[in-house]
Amino acid sequence: MYAPGHEWINHSLRPTHIDDSDFRVQIGGSLCSQPYSASVFNVSAMSFGSLSGNAIESLNAGARKGGFYHDTGEGSISRYHRIHGGDLVWEIGSGYFGCRHDDGSFNEERFAANARDEQVKMIEIKLSQGAKPGHGGILPAAKVTAEIAEAREVPVGQDVVSPAGHSAFSTPLELMAFIGRLRELSGGKPVGFKLAIGHPWEWFAMVKAMRETGQRPDFIVVDGGEGGTGAAPLEFINRLGVPLTEALMLAHNTLVGAGLREEIKIGAAGKITSGFNIARTMALGADWCNAARGFMFSLGCIQALNCHSDKCPSGVATQDPSRSRHLDVADKSERVYNFHHNTLKGLAEMLAAAGLQHPAELGPEHIIRRVSTDEIQSYDKLFTFLKPDELLNGNSQHTVFQNYWEEARSDSFLPPAQLAELRLTKLR
Incomplete structure (x- = not known):
């Protein structure tokens, strides 16, 4: 408890009692006609193909x-x-699997057919992921079975490529138009995007496009750079992407400062495996959390580090039937349910001890961090929080906003002019 970095939540002398730990958040802004009531803790993105059937x-x-x-x-x-x-959030990546033409471009008709399915509750455009931001992927031909080909709508036995970037849009303004079109094609369901924060001016450009067009996502999932995968270069896993705390703070502060936070919900993911992890993340500004590794552990993952080899000993990350058949669905689904149920039960007990009724009541004043052997600070003193519309008024004292906000452009993801000129000067 005396090591720098140790964190905790303070308790109250007036504890509450919480009977129902099924905490939920309503997702869907004014542009959405089919809002979704989501749990504050959900299964993060993991594809069939990466995981077994x-x-x-x-x-x-x-x-x-x-x-x-x-x-x-x-x-x-x-x-x-x-x-x-079970409720699905359909993730649309750069390969447009499930909604693509033969050449890999986006197919509106195929998208509408899947998106309007009752089981699909929300649409999530994957701009990047914490484990390998800015990196595409390839599923080798040998792994493209008939079942995987069926799901992804690709030929059996051919390499399947996910490009590093999207082809359906190339500017922030085009991204907002794409979001609006997907919402229309889905019948008004919530549409958002997931991203690992990278260059801040690119994120600011998207927010400026939201304000200029009036078109905006219903939600944004911030994926921390600490996110894991069995399919990425080691340098990408360890050295690319902003960690969740700083990424979430930037996203939350930008939306507050730009007057958009009430319209847009924020999800967060990045090594969230406990009730306290959820509490600290929501105290920083998230509306809900997602988890991958925690749910994988509930399936029986032992971190054998064989995800890429198709030789997962627990049958979780393999397409080898001789291995995956030993993963008993009746048993493991109950463990998945229990992990979710007991994690939220633990969160409820912490909230009650702190005198709260719902995780939405958590604020930065509730979480404490030891910053040195003889000093502790609450999050509200440790981090800078913008006031509503602060960016619109042009008086933010936050260094990142001072450096990049004003020059970010809604029509381009390119860096501000002075950075581009400096880069050209170095090249000369």
């Missing part, structure tokens, strides 16, 4: 029983996602 089925059955959502990952909606009917 039995693993996907177990996650979805657990989600159905526990009333939380299951993010499909960019591998689209497989037959295993549909068996038990």
